[in-house]
Amino acid sequence: MTELHQAAAAGDLQGVQDILRQKKCNPNQRDIDWSHKTPLHWAAAKGDTETVRILIEHGARPSLRTEHGWTPAHFAAESGQLAVLRLLHYYHAPIDKEDCCGDKPVRMAQIYGHQDCVRFLKKAEIECQAYRKMAAEKGISLDDTDEEWADHGKENEARGSVTVTFR
Template sequence: GAKSKGGKGKGKGKAGGSELHEAARAGDVARLEALLAGAAEDRGPDEADQHRRTPLHLAAFSGKAAAVERLLELRADAQREAMDGFLPLHFAAQAGHIEVVRLLVRKVSTKGSHGAVRQYVNRVVQKGRKSALHLAVMRGHTDCARFLVMKGASTELQTAKGETAIDLCKSEELRRDLRGDASAAAAAAEAR
């Protein structure tokens, strides 16, 4: 079973998450650090709740950029999937947290190649086969959508219903922008 030193991280909060999950959701960096400093091996930054969400998923969902940055420094896994294949990136893009989206993509880009980043931004959730770009455009998060396309998110990728991100755009302006951004990103990739 999961044991922790000094009783830290034992208390269960909402949705079966620990104190660590609550601190991440609240963006409480000092508390995160204190809890992780006293945590046993199996209760580190990638500890999952009953929905397989880690503290990084919850901080990303809540838009707590400082907590996301600190969790990444503490080696939290940006590619860890929660239930239904949701990455921290999906949560951040869906909620429109551009600063968090940038931090997560930067983390993957420092560890891997441009191809690794393209693969990361195009990962889809199991339910509906939506990418971070689909989730961002469905909620009208223009800045997130444009950033994801710049980083290689495909505007041609189709959901389970056969819809592309451009099909799901709420505004004509964003639809036009994404078409232009995708063309510019493709030209830049060819120039490499």
């Protein structure tokens, strides 16, 4: 776990800002000991909107997934962090991606009884898909895919395994 992971997990906004300003850590570094979570995954789960915003503005990719396919939106939905979900949607983060079990963030919100998140995500999924379609038509580049996770998933699928591992 890097200093940035620790600061994000602890909700230490000042620490996150200092680390990013000094370029001490890559905001997209995956923590192999914690299911390949990035600092953004930690901040989203904690509901720390300001840290989420700072991380994204410093290059954190909301499309990156854990080894089980969870995006930051999955973590925010699981813990009922509506403000974080709204912020991720504002930044055109992929909030409609399925994890390795086929569950989207909206399903996580349903499982944990976060009805406000469910209502928001149902509407936001439609908007996310419409934006993705419009971007494709206009040639706008989107960062909505974790290539490394997708590649490893295909490799494991070909071998008959469903576990996703990273190098």
